[in-house]
Amino acid sequence: MAKPHVSDTNLNRRKFIQYGSLAVGSSIVAACTGGGSGPSESTDLGEDPIKVGVMYSTTGTIAIVEKSLQDATFLAIEQINTGTGPWEANGAGIAGKKIEKVVVNPDSNWDLYNQMSKRLIDEDQVVCVLGCYTSASRKSVLPVFEEKDAILYYPVYYEGNECSSNVFYTGAAPNQQITDSIPYCYENFGPKGFFIGSDYIYPKESNRIAKAELEKAGGTVVGDEYAALGTTEFITIINKIKAAKPDFVLSNLVGDSIPAFYRQFKDAGITSDDIPIMAYPTTEEEIQAMGPEYSTGHFTSFNYFQTVDTPENKAFVEQFQAMFGKGRVTNGVMEAAYLQTFFMAQAMKQVLEEGGELTPGNIREATRGQEFDAPQGKVKIDPDNYHTYLYSRIGKWKEDGQAEIVFATDAAVKPIAWSQTLYKGRVCEHTTPDDRSDPTKETGKDLEPVFL
Amino acid sequence: MLAFDPSSVFLSNLLLAQEEAEAATGGLDIVTLLNQALNGVGIVGILLLTGLGLAITFGVMRIINLAHGEFIMLGAYVTFVFQDAFGMDLLMTIPFAFLVTAIIGAVVELTIIRRLYGNPLETLLATWGLSIVLQGVVKLIFTAQLKYVKAPPYLSGNLPLLSDDSGGALISISYYRMFIIVVALALLGVTMYLFYKTSWGRQIRAVTQNRDMAKCLGVNTKLVDMGTFAYGCGLAGVAGAVISALKTVAPPMGQDYLVDAWMVVVTGGVDKLIGVLAGSLLIGEANAVIAFILNDPTARVIVLAAVIVLIRYRPEGLFTIQKRS
Structure with missing residues (x-):
């Protein structure tokens, strides 16, 4: 690199500057990748804290969503450690022990999720892991958790059709999000649906279930389009929507595609009166980013909204904004990340109070059937299929x-892991105590909705 | 204005073709297809806008600038900051987006790029690293949350080009897309004027063609290099400001435009600025038409493959000038 005219003494100085700037640059990168930007935490964790892995990407394309899940998780851990919020009655910590969070950042890279979960379990020896957002990352770590018999709490609505003895699913199963929204669209908007989504497992599977539901209800699918993850150019898909003249659009676009799609949808001259959009991944957070003028009149089907009227939610929103800033909004995935941390803490408390060790097996048995007054209302881990009411x-x-x-069930709905439209009568029932055998059972019957 | 001719000719042709076709088939399909061709023009506008800065930093200066997308991102954030802090209209933030990104570009040239001329591999690594650092710094300052940029209300709505009997628009283009095309063409015009009609432009071309000779003739090559790189970065910043209201503002947003910008510049040819227009027209319309017939991901694959084949047989791109080496 050194040019011929550079003198020797100059070279040293220049080298110094080069290495110096390199060091500054890399320290900036290190600061970004570490969990350093999080809020201040109580430093004193006392004797023998409980190590818990927190695995969300804070860099890369999915960071936009996963960072807010991490925030919600941090809030819950802070409340458990200090005995505030919903944990007030239990005192500080879990039976006197504090939670020590081991934070890793898989950089939105599915392979890194796999490696980092191995690291958390083998090297850091965490008791369990809270984390993952996309189905791709969950599928990437699933073999690790099953092979090492460790426990993952997964806070995201997902496509279903999965059942593991090592994962507690605290986001919506298909029957808690798709099953009610499709008949709602059919009755309120009309029979013709146009389905769009990002091009990976969750949107495709979720749309497959939604399409089957629509056909069962008597409607027709007039379009089915996917865009690469991260795409922000939707002019072609919007033109296809215009041409197909559907009664509604069902969107499973995720991440930074969402604001771009809604903006261009309105920009193309389609109003929510002409064609309403029913979406699953569009939440308060994306609405804030796109500007509410683009989303007014469109719909989202979710378990939780910031406007849910419960005292628990009022407190949650207040505490979250106190910790992370007045301008922040809360959404359904964050709420799930928040509530699952309390499921975990309650299970640990139960194990410790019964004098047990915090082994994966004990935590699993204790988590089954836990109940919690979450911001969305009273929820419960289903003891049979490890999903959540x-x-x-x-x-x-x-x-x-x-x-x-505009629509809400009166109580929490029992989760059904398998889509009943695609796999009629297939259920998931883990044995008690769980011997980790295949939980899939074929009943061949129509399942009636069950409420908590 | 020179800038407007191609699109208006294109539009009137479209209308003629549409009327003929409708007489023949009376169908809806041709209307949709024409709408799509028009949509393609919208894509072309964005490609042209995002590719123009790269046409200068890579096309003219031969700097393999992998941080180009991040300069677009910086432009979008400048717009966000000025709108958020001072309540400015999006249009008024454009000069600031140009200035701020141009200054950052000048600093980058002064501290990094200047030391690496003639070392394309090191430049590639350095700018790649720079793109990571810039993303990280923006994330530290503004967090990873998506940011909201307000579109000017007078640019919302559509210009109907053809209406059905009841007055509903059959073929229309949104004002915002038109605005993007106008800005892109105007910037191309200004840039071409600067490069081919001013003494600064002559100096730039002299430096890129024969650096030593230009130096001997008294051209301050260092200043020219810095000015040109800063100008290229400033154009990327303008692109970021303009698209921020239609797309998503987030730290990784630049990555989305980097590949497209490279395809446009390489396809069009790196020697002539007008190649950017040809490249974006070709790629934008090809993308639009293929995506309409098949789907978006497939269209991307086909277009990328086509670009690879093209540079295999025409490594210099479509528009090249014969040079004595």
């Missing part, structure tokens, strides 16, 4: 970027 709600977005809840 959750409310099913549909929100219509208002001009202020918040949702008006």
Whole structure:
């Protein structure tokens, strides 16, 4: 690199500057990749803390979502450690022990999720892991957790059709999000649905279930389009929507594609009166980024909205904004990340109070059937299939970027891991105590909805 | 204006073709297809806008600039900051986006690029690293949350080009897309004027063609290099500001435009600025038409493959000038 005219003394100085700037640059990168930007935490964790892995990407394309899941998780851990919020009655810590969070950042790279989960389990020896967002990352770590018999709490609505003895699913199963929203679209908007999504497992599987539901209800699928993850150019898909003249659009676009799609949808001259969009991954957070003027009149089906009227939710929103800033909004995935941390803490408390060791087996048995007064209402881990009883709600977005809840179940709905439209009568029932045998059972019957 | 001719000719042709076709088939399909061709023009506008800065830093200066997308991102964030802090209209933030990104570009040239001229591999690594650092710094300052940029209200809505009997628009283009095309063409015009009609442009071309000779003739090559790189980065910043209201503003957003910008510049040819227009027209319309017939991901694969084949047989791109080596 050194040019001929550079003198020797100059070279040293120049080298120094080069290495110096390199060091500054890399320290900036290190600061970004570490969990350093999080809020201040209580430093004193006392004797023998409980190590818990927190695995969300804070860099890369999915960071936009996963960072807020990490924030919600940090809030819950802080409340457990200090004995505030929903944990107030239990005192600080879990039976006197604090949680020590071991934070890793898999950089939105599916392979890194796999490696980092191995690291958390083998080297850091964490008791369990809270984390993952995309189905791709969950599929990537699933073999690790099953092989090492470790426990993962997974806070995301997903496509279902999975059942593991090592994962507690605290986001919506298909029957808690898709099953109610499709008949709602059919009755309120009309029979013709146009399905769009990002091009990976979750949107494709979720749309496959939704399409089957629509056909079962008597409607027709007039379009089915996918865009690469991270795409922000939707002019072609919007033109296809215009040409197909559907009664509604069902969107499973995720991440930074969402604001771009809604903006271009309105920009193309389609209003929510012409063609309403029913979406699953579009939440308060994306609405805030796109500007509420683009989302007004469209719909989202989710278990939780910031406008849910419960005292627990009021407290949750207040505490979250106190910790992370007044301008922040809360959404359904964050709420799931928050509530699952309490499921975990309650299970640990139960194990410790019964004098047991915090082994994966003990935590698994203790987590089954845990109940919690979450912001969305009372929820419960299903002891049979390790999914969660959750409310099913549909929100219509208002001009202020918040949702008006136009449909809600009266109580939390029992989760069904397998889509009943695709796999009629297939259920998941783990044995008690769980011997980790195949939990899939074929009943061949129609399942009736069960409420908590 | 020179800039407007091609598109208006294109539009009137479209209308003629549409009327003929409708007489023949009376169908809806041709309307949709024409709408799609028009949509393609919208894509072309964005490609042209995002590719123009790279046409200068790579096309003219031969710097393999992998941080180009990040300069687009910086432009979008400048717009966000000025809008958020001072309540400025998006249009008013454009000069600031140009200035701030140009200054950052000048600093980058002064501290990094200047030391690496003639070492393409090191430049590639350095700018790649720079792109990671810039993303990281923006994330530290603004967090990873998506940011909201307000579109000017007077640019919302559509210009109907053809209506059905009841007055509903059959073929229309949104004002915002038109605005992007106008900005892109105007910037191309200004840049071409600067490069071919001013003494600064002559100096730039002299330096790129024969650096030593230009130096001997008294051209301050260092200043020219810095100015040109800063200008290229400034154009990327303008692109970021303009698209911020239609796309998503987030730290990794630049990556989305980097590949497209490279395809446009390489396809069009790196020697002539007008190649950017040809490249974006070709890639934008090909993308639009193929994506309409098949789907988006497939269209990307086909277009990328086509570009690879093209540079295999025409490594200099479509528009080249014969040079004595």
